[in-house]
Amino acid sequence: MGSAKNWTKKEIEYLNENWGKFTLAYISIRLKRTMIGIVIKAKRMGFGASSRADEYITARQVATLLAVDGHTVERWIKKHDLKTTRKVLLFKTRFYLVKLPDLCRWLENNQDRFDSRRIELYSLGHEPPWLKMKRIKDKKLAKNRFKIWD
Template identity: 30%
Template structure:
């Protein structure tokens, strides 16, 4: 049987879970990773995401029916608040508070198609969401679309044939800036 856990050890563990990796916590407590992992599970803190009550960017993306890159774009460029946390095994997650999301969403309604979000998917849902859900919108929601290998091959071939980026963008149903950026990345790789 191992060393007994002191109240200081438990307090340290509670403060560090989610901000340090399991190996770092174990090292600071002079315990094995297995011992720390078992203690976290017994305390109900084994899953950092569940322990915080926050959503990951992927979970939010699924609830909103958007690509995960769209959510990460909102965080990086459009002011959606998120906290970066580390799980026990050193994997980082962007965690989002539901209430913070709803505050952000109210100010950024043009970025979200509320009509496809089921009622109470992200409780507590504010009252204004019902109106936003009913609004028949003809706005274009910007959705990230992953580049396929075939599209990249076409882009390179068409550019070599002298077709303009605007024409290529139209043919691929993409924005000119998306085509331009992808072509620049391809040129770097090809050089």
Template identity: 30%
Template structure:
């Protein structure tokens, strides 16, 4: 393989279509280049959200499974393995696709497979088809279940206590989307008052906030990565500063 081989548009198109979806060695063999050359070119093109070797970022995993970032972080606490890597001066949280499927096999009750984008987290396990069908049936069943007054009361009281939507949804055996929609409906009907409920922070979230602050990422990007509101990010930073845990201060220009 030649280190001086010029990149054609056809080469770039192939790289953009396959980088992160298959191993670097396969791409390198097809393009007749070294693996280092492939990775270097991918980074220069900004292809950093999916990495070679079967890893996916926390944000991308949440996107493909249609859950928020907080859900993924709670899976970390439930045993899902992750790695933290620095790419182009930024820090990302990565999950090995194979390890995700191994973990998911034993935690099917936590995942709504019917909402995931198929054919992305490859190779998909043989048991996924059945799990996908079961999730579809459960979703259809939940869609037609009428909310009872006792469930409404449980929803509102749980929010006041600071319980996360995922926790409430699990207790009610409904989807997070359904729980949020029900709360909005109760607010619109005047049954509940619109409030900003502060959900409890996990240690992983706090560590991620402090790490991203060190990188001087904007609050908007931090909020997106953590799946929280900007005001929640600023409030938590203030509380950490008051406790002497985190001395970082945002520059006025940011």
């Protein structure tokens, strides 16, 4: 068995910049290192799954937060300009990440696309004035509005 070669500063910078942007296989090819070696180095550097919990929430979490179907959020991303970042996990799993301020801005500009009655109080971290007004308006709507058809 040979000893592992030391990581250069350039390789560490590359890994830091591209962890989560590209697949593990792609990073492995670019760095000419094994996938196992890259995973070990990433863990030692403190990288977990490639999403950053403090900055982003996943599109699935947005769907849960707003009590809508995941496909609805995907449609908002593709057709209604919900700003996201696309990330890749270790191998090929790809997913969308949304910054909370971007989500709040989008919700404010697209109030007709969601029902505020389904959102728990303070689930966005704070209650902006526009959301308080939307809650008042949505209370007056028919109970079956925004309801999923059977």
